[in-house]
Amino acid sequence: MGIFGKSVEGTLMKNLTSKTITPQHPSHKERNMKIHHVLFTCMLICFLSTPSIAQESKTPRHAVNLPRGEAANLPFSDAVMVGNTLYISGRGGIDFKTMKTPDEPKDEAKLMLDGFKSLLAQAEMTMDDLVSVTVYCPDLSLYKVFNEVYRTYFTKDFPSRAFVGSGPLLFGMRFEMQAIAVK
Numbered sequence: 001m002g003i004f005g006k007s008v009e010g011t012l013m014k015n016l017t018s019k020t021i022t023p024q025h026p027s028h029k030e031r032n033m034k035i036h037h038v039l040f041t042c043m044l045i046c047f048l049s050t051p052s053i054a055q056e057s058k059t060p061r062h063a064v065n066l067p068r069g070e071a072a073n074l075p076f077s078d079a080v081m082v083g084n085t086l087y088i089s090g091r092g093g094i095d096f097k098t099m100k101t102p103d104e105p106k107d108e109a110k111l112m113l114d115g116f117k118s119l120l121a122q123a124e125m126t127m128d129d130l131v132s133v134t135v136y137c138p139d140l141s142l143y144k145v146f147n148e149v150y151r152t153y154f155t156k157d158f159p160s161r162a163f164v165g166s167g168p169l170l171f172g173m174r175f176e177m178q179a180i181a182v183k
Helices: 006-018 026-049 053-057 069-073 105-122 140-153
Strands: 061-064 079-082 085-092 130-137 160-165 176-182
Touching (some): 085 105, 130 140, 140 160
Parallel strands (some): 130 160
Antiparallel strands (some): 061 079, 079 085, 130 176
16 A cells, blocks of 8 residues: 555556557657747847847937036036936036035025026026926025025926925035926
């Protein structure tokens, strides 16, 4: 008697031996192998002879930069144009010659927004092409002061915007803004 008992082993053996298994005719196997080989070869030739999908769909991109003085060696572009969309890096109201911000928050906001305006002009765009803006500010009490300056830079609808309370910004800036513009 086996480990499963006589009746279980007998049933298994009966089921296994009662099935008729017809071996495939050798000519059918050879024909199927040839068909698979031809299909594989065709697919390989097609794959190797056409540019990859990623290369065909890759949209050209180029950097857009303004003169930065001492900050010229920073490891990022001011903006990158991909198709008709401009992705603008965070910018602040800092004088790149002195690496300092103006004393007054309004002047700093104006300097920052003038920088955005110049960068957009470099890409043949305007402030009205902005579609999304994020402003970082370590002092949320400057919200009203910022808005007084900000609203004067647009002639059409305002872009979507977030005004985010942040930790300290580089170089003692009060505002930093990043944005996306579309032609």
